[in-house]
Amino acid sequence: MTGFSCARWLASLGSVLVVMAALAHPAAAIDIKEVRTPKGVTAWLIEDKTVPVVSVEFAFRGGAALDPEGKGGLAELASGLLDEGAGDLTSAQFQRQLENNSISLGFRASLDSFGGTVYTLAENRELAFSLLQLALTRPRFDPEPVARMKSQIQAQIAREAERARNVAQQRWHREVFGKHPYGRDVDGQKKTVAAITAEDLHGFVRSRFARDNLIIGVVGDITEAELVPLLDQTFGVLPEKAASSQIPGVEVKNTNKVIVVPRKIPQTVVVFGQKGLSITDPDYYAATVMNYIMGGGGLTSRLADEVREKRGLAYSVYTRLVNYDRADVILGWVATQNARVAESMKLIRAEWARMAKTPVSQMELDDAKSYLTGSYFTRLNSTRRIAGLLVGLQLEKLGIDYIQRRNKLIAAVTVADVQRVARRLLQPEKLTVVMVGAPVGVNATP
Numbered sequence: 078m079t080g081f082s083c084a085r086w087l088a089s090l091g092s093v094l095v096v097m098a099a100l101a102h103p104a105a106a107i108d109i110k111e112v113r114t115p116k117g118v119t120a121w122l123i124e125d126k127t128v129p130v131v132s133v134e135f136a137f138r139g140g141a142a143l144d145p146e147g148k149g150g151l152a153e154l155a156s157g158l159l160d161e162g163a164g165d166l167t168s169a170q171f172q173r174q175l176e177n178n179s180i181s182l183g184f185r186a187s188l189d190s191f192g193g194t195v196y197t198l199a200e201n202r203e204l205a206f207s208l209l210q211l212a213l214t215r216p217r218f219d220p221e222p223v224a225r226m227k228s229q230i231q232a233q234i235a236r237e238a239e240r241a242r243n244v245a246q247q248r249w250h251r252e253v254f255g256k257h258p259y260g261r262d263v264d265g266q267k268k269t270v271a272a273i274t275a276e277d278l279h280g281f282v283r284s285r286f287a288r289d290n291l292i293i294g295v296v297g298d299i300t301e302a303e304l305v306p307l308l309d310q311t312f313g314v315l316p317e318k319a320a321s322s323q324i325p326g327v328e329v330k331n332t333n334k335v336i337v338v339p340r341k342i343p344q345t346v347v348v349f350g351q352k353g354l355s356i357t358d359p360d361y362y363a364a365t366v367m368n369y370i371m372g373g374g375g376l377t378s379r380l381a382d383e384v385r386e387k388r389g390l391a392y393s394v395y396t397r398l399v400n401y402d403r404a405d406v407i408l409g410w411v412a413t414q415n416a417r418v419a420e421s422m423k424l425i426r427a428e429w430a431r432m433a434k435t436p437v438s439q440m441e442l443d444d445a446k447s448y449l450t451g452s453y454f455t456r457l458n459s460t461r462r463i464a465g466l467l468v469g470l471q472l473e474k475l476g477i478d479y480i481q482r483r484n485k486l487i488a489a490v491t492v493a494d495v496q497r498v499a500r501r502l503l504q505p506e507k508l509t510v511v512m513v514g515a516p517v518g519v520n521a522t523p
Contacts, residue, residue, distance in 0.1 A: 107123065107480055107481075108123065108124070109121050109122070109123055109467065109477055109480075110122045110123075110124070110301055111477060112295075112301050112304055112305060112308070114305045114306075114308045114309045114313060115305075115309060115313075116288075116309045116312075116313030117288055117313070117317075118288060118291070118293070118308045118309060118312045118313050119291075119293070120293035120294065120295055120304065120308055121293070121294050121295070121467040121470075121471065121477065122294075122295045122296075122299075122301060122304060123295070123296045123297075123463065123464075123467070124297075124298075124299065124300060124301075125296060125297055125298065125460070126298045127298075128298065129198055129199035129200065129298045130196070130197065130198055130199060130297050130298060130460060131195075131196075131197055131198075131199050131202050131205075131295065131296075131297035131298055131299050132194070132195070132196050132295070132296045132297050132459075132460040132461045132463070132464040133194065133195040133196075133205075133206075133209075133293065133294070133295050133464060134192065134193075134194055134293070134294045134295075134461065134464035134465045134467065134468045135192055135193055135291065135292065135293045135294070135312075135468065136190045136191065136192035136193075136291075136292045136468050136472060137190060137191045137192065137285055137286055137287070137290050137291055137292075137319065137322075138189070138190055138290040138292070138319075138322045138402075138472070139189070139190065139191065139285055139290060139319065139322025140152050140186050140187045140188050140189050140190045140191050140263075141153060141186050141187065141188050141191075141258075141261070141263040142188045142189060142258035142259060142261070142324050143258070143285075143322060143324065144258075144261070144265065144269075145277075147269055147272055148265075148269055148272060148273050148277055149261055149262070149264075149265030149266055149269035149270070150230060150263075150264050150265020150266070150269055150270040150273065151265070151273055151277055151278070151281055152186035152191055152263070152281065153186045153230060153263050153264050153265065154223075154226060154227065154230060154265075154270060154273055154278065155184070155186070155191070155278055155281050155282070156184040156185050156186045156191065156193075157184070157226045157229070157230070158216065158218055158222055158223060158226050158278065159184050159193075159212040159213070159216050160172070160175070160182050160183065160184065160212055161216075161217070161218075161219070161222035161226065162216070162217035162218075162219050162222060163208075163211035163212045163214075163215050163216045163217055164211040164215040164217075166211070167217070167219070168217075168219065168221070168222045171208070171211075171212075174204070174208060175208065178197075178198075178201045178204055178205075179197070179198055179201065180195070180196070180197045180198075180201055180204065180205045180208065181194065181195070181196040181197070182194070182195050182205070182208060182209060182212070184212075186263055187263065188258070188259060188261075188263060188401060189401055189402040189472075190472060191285060192468065193209070194461060194464075194465075195209055196460075196461055199297065199298040199299065202299065202303075202307065203307065206307045206310060206311045207310070207311075209311055210310060210311040210312075210314065213282070213286050213311070213312075213315065214282075214286075214314060214315065216278070216279075216282060218275040218278045218279060220275075223275060223278070227270055227271065227273070230264055230265070230270050231267045231270055231271070233264060234262075234264050234265070234266065234267055234270070235267070237262075237264070241340055241342060241344075241345075241346040241412075241513040241514060242346045242348075242410070242412070242513075244338060244340075244346075244513045245338070245346050245347065245348040245410075245511045245512070245513040246348050247262055248336060248338055248348075248511045248513075249348045249349075249350065249408075249509060249511040252330075252332065252334065252336060252509055252511065253329055253330050253332070253350075253406070253509055254327055254329075254330075254404070255327075255330070257324075257325065257327040258324050259327060259401060259403070259404055283316075284319060284320035285319055285320065285322075286315050286316070286319070287315050287316040287317060287318050287319035288312060288313070288315050288316070288317055288318075289317060289318045289319060290319045290322055291312060291315070292468050292471040292472055293308070293312070293468070294463075294464040294465065294466070294467025294468040294471070295464060295467075296460040296461075296463045296464040296467070297460055324402070324403055325403070326403050326404075327403055327404050328404075329351065329352035329353070329404055329405070329406055330509070331351045331352055331504060331507035331508070331509065332507070332509045333506055333507045333508065333509070333522075334509050334510065334522040335510045335512070335519060335520065335521050335522050336509075336510065336511045336512065336521060336522065337512045337513075337514075337516060337519060337521040338511065338512065338513040338514075339514075339515065340513050340514050340515065341515060342513075342514050342515065343414065343415065344412050344413060344414055344415065344514060345412065345413065345414075345415050345418045345512050345513065345514025345515065345516045346410075346411075346412045346512070346513045346514060347410065347411050347412065347413075347418065347421070347422065347510060347511070347512050347513075348408065348409070348410055348510075348511045349408075349409045349410075349411075349422070349425065349508050349509065349510045349511075350396075350406050350407055350408035350409055350508065350509060351406065351407060351502075351503075351504060351507055351508050351509060352405070352406060352407075352502075353398050353399065353400070353405035353406045353407040353408075353502070354398070354405055354407075354498070354502060355400065355405050356400050356405075356473055356475075357474075360494070360497070360498040360501065360502075361398075362486045362487055362489070362490055363490045363494035363495055363497065363498040364398060364407075364498045364502060365398065365449065365487065366442065366445045366446060366449065366487065366490045366494075366495055367432065367437075367495045367498055367499050367502075368396055368397065368398050368407065369445040369448065369449060370432075370437055370441050370442070370445050370495070371396055371428060371429075371432050372394065372395050372396030372397075372409055372428075373395060373396055373397055373398075374445065374448065375393075375395070377444070377448075378394075378395070378396075379428050379431075379432070380394045380395070380396065380409075380411075380424075380425060380428055381393070381394055381395075383424050383427075383428060384411065384413075384421055384424055384425070388420075388424075390413045390414075390417050390420060390421045390424075391411050391412060391413040391421060392412070393411075393412075394409070394410070394411040394421075394425070395409065395410060395411075396408065396409040396410075397409075400473075407502065407503075409425065411425065415514055415515045415516055415517050416517045416518075418512060418514070418516035418517065418518075418519055419516065419517065419518040419519050422510065422519075426505040426506075426508065427505075429503050429504075429505035429508070430503070430505045432499040432503055433496070433499040433500045433503045435496075436492050436493070436495070436496045437492055437495050437496070438492075439492065442490070442491075442492055442495065446487055446488055446490060449487050450484040450487050450488060453483065453484065
């Protein structure tokens with residue numbers, strides 16, 4: 078980030094370690110305050126005065142899945158333009174204000190939400206919040222930045238169309254979700270991005286940014302009393318209610334299809350998966366442990382042992398649980414030589430079946446639970462990521478005490494729980510499989 082000295086970065090690292098220590102020893106030491114303002118803005122706050130920085134993460138419910146028909150990429154384009162001029166500040170002037178005052182401000186779009194990040198020295202927090210308020214309420218969407226950002230997104234779309242893994246993931250989602258918004262790509266298509274106008278962008282801001290769908294997490298050198306007026310000045314001026322962010326529910330299709338997208342490349346990339354479990358499902362934590370043992374544990378997983386270690390078929394193979402607001406999937410990925418794709422998928426299907434039929438060992442269970450409980454906080458290596466965690470917990474409606482509860486839920490999982498959820502969830506004969514490459518010996522579904 079521009080403008081921070083080495084000494085400040087070292088101090089910032091110290092701040093992170095202090096927060097991490099509080100997070101890890103023990104979770105009960107975390108003091109998350111729910112802050113409510115006179116204008117009805119709510120935020121979760123962790124105060125940390127070790128060093129004078131403030132991290133703010135925020136999100137509005139409803140993301141790229143709400144892009145209008147024929148205007149795919151609208152949320153993504155808006156995310157790149159909100160800091161390209163606002164109020165009386167042109168793009169260059171706005172960016173200069175950020176750089177000259179060591180403020181980091183950025184936005185991002187996902188299928189289910191639209192969010193952003195502010196990272197600033199505490200002494201510049203009022204200016205940082207002021208610039209954020211301008212970006213959210215008075216974005217300019219001037220012709221030059223709009224044209225430039227459209228060109229960048231279209232170039233990105235072209236690059237992603239050449240990446241086999243991205244092609245496989247997009248095709249898998251289209252196959253499983255069909256015409257539902259989850260079947261679209263966040264970036265849209267070249268033609269849909271080209272069709273977006275400045276008025277579309279202004280309409281996006283008017284309809285999506287409101288207090289009733291807003292979630293905020295703050296970590297750093299700021300008290301509740303100092304934060305409240307900044308929240309009201311920044312977010313309290315937004316409309317009270319957003320347009321509806323509800324998208325239709327969708328049933329994940331367990332199709333048992335094998336789709337081949339021909340590409341003249343030496344390795345075939347494979348994406349495979351099926352219906353998963355909601356994060357609110359009572360079996361979710363058993364599924365988390367099950368997934369770690371089967372494919373989520375990196376080189377220690379069953380799939381890695383069978384596919385990589387014993388046979389050298391692939392450098393990596395993994396699975397993960399993916400949760401959207403309106404659908405849940407368990408998704409896997411592997412890349413291997415064209416001649417050995419069929420063998421790799423046979424092994425993966427066999428492990429899918431074995432997990433459901435045969436109980437995991439006590440050692441596998443203990444190792445999985447030890448990793449999942451011990452590693453949860455280690456990825457929170459910055460105040461920004463900790464603020465992001467606060468937002469994520471609110472998006473998933475997990476409760477302000479989730480950090481205290483989460484590891485206990487993992488620790489309570491038994492061998493019987495893992496087998497029960499595996500029997501419920503894993504159906505190797507119903508996997509949807511997408512292959513991008515030139516696989517040998519594979520029978521594609523007609």
